[in-house]
Amino acid sequence: MPGAILLDLGERCSNNEQCSTRYAQCLGSRCQCISGTIRRHQQCVTVQQCPLGEAPLENGNPLVCDRNTLKCPDGNYCLFAQFTDSRGHCCPTMKINCPVGSPLSYGCANCPWETHHCFTYSIGTHQQSMCCPNDCPRNLPIRNGDKCYAIAGHLSHCSVDEQCLSVQNSVCLSMNANETTKICQCPINHILIDGICQKVSKLGGECEKDSDCFIGSNTVCRNGYCKCSEGFMPEPNPFEWKTSTAFSIEHCIAEPTCPSIHGLLTIEHYEDCSPKSGCSEGKFCHQWFEDPLKERNYSLCCPIPNVRDYEEICGKFGMKMLLTNELDGKQPQQNAQPFRCMLPTFHEMEQSGAATSTTKTTSKFIFNSSTGICPIDSSCIFNPYGINEGICCRYEQKRRRIAKTRIHSKTIENRITYPPTLSAATAAATTSSFKESFSGKINGLFRFPFKKL
Secondary structure (H helix, E strand, C coil): CCCCCCECCCCECCCHHHECCCCEEEECCEEEECCCEEEECCEEEECCCCCCCCCCEECCEECEEECCCCCCCCCEEEECCCCCCCEEEEEECCCCCCCCCCCCEECCCCCCCCCEEEEEEEECCEEEEEEEECCCCCCCCEEECCEEECCECCCCECCCHHHECCCECCEEEECCCCCCCEEEECCCCEEEECCEEEECECCCCECCCHHHECCCCCEEEECCEEEECCCEEECCCCCCCCCCCCCCCCCEEECCEEEECCEEEECCCCCECECCECCCCCEEEEEEEEECCCCEEEEEEEECCCHHHHHHHHHCCCCEECEHHHCCCCCCHHHCCECEEECCEEEEEEEEECCCCEEEEEEEEECCCCCCCCCCCCEEEECCCCCCEEEEEECCHHHHHHHHHHCCCCECCCCCECCCCCCHHHHHHHHHHHHHHCCCCECCECCCCCCCC
């Protein structure tokens, strides 16, 4: 501190910072030598000692050494009281041991790292190292109890959980209840996502966010639990399920619906049907959901549509339904049925270029010529009561005459005719739009373009 009073030994002081002699402090209000030193004139002479053991003597005094030579008798080293000191004194080298076992060598220059490690200790300014044995070989770094194990990759054989380090949160489990062989895999209610075993809960399980709920279970996280998404309900017990065994409800299926001209109608109390059981009179068996997780199909009995329902389908396009008896004059009026047709399916196809090694995606209508097609002056309009099925509709006679004089009808090679106001490209887009817009696409069953009621 600039301007501070510096005092010699024996002078009065008020704090230690005033005493300017090495190893002196303000003791009893005077600058005095600290314990372990002796006052000689205006110096505090150190009484040299070793941390452990006794220093070798020369003429009754500890043997002095210097930083340049570090010369001390064998079994001794040169110890400096301060790192800045240029002279020190000799102290005996301690014989130290490895934590376990005996040192392969003192110093680690040639230590074999596969089986040993470098153990180092320091005393003051002196540091000493030795090559000590490892508890486990380098290729078996996992320690569990008294055994050493190798790191195991995901889905690789393992013995303990600690081996499963390649995937976060993975554990060592048996592949099934009857096997003793274990592999590193995700715990129960977890799946591998982006290299991490992430928790996924089934219906009713705990969650923090929607992604915690099992993919494909049609559930979302609400108030800390996985619950059915809107428009879905818990899967019902199979009718063939044994009542003595508990059925595990794990996910949700779509609510039962019947098709109608106005859209899908949700049915609260429904009549189940299957290939083995039919429906009551006036109803047909309609599959409303396909469950890929349990490989089950759900069907219910829905009202059979009448001719008026089909007429309304065509009427929404300003068209009139074509009846089968219009083509066959021998057919009685009471047997009149809608003229049915099969809609073409729209596929994307990949074509590879040999010269450029590129892949080009093209779209094309695929039509099965063995199925029904509409007459040349009518169009195949999507039918919500069937699967990829349509009914033939045509404009009224007056409109057809006007259309023929103004523009030729556009047809696809399979002779399905679209309204003359539509181009072939627009017709393709319209057909795709019809199917996709009707309450979405559920398990491959296309719907008519009206909203769900």
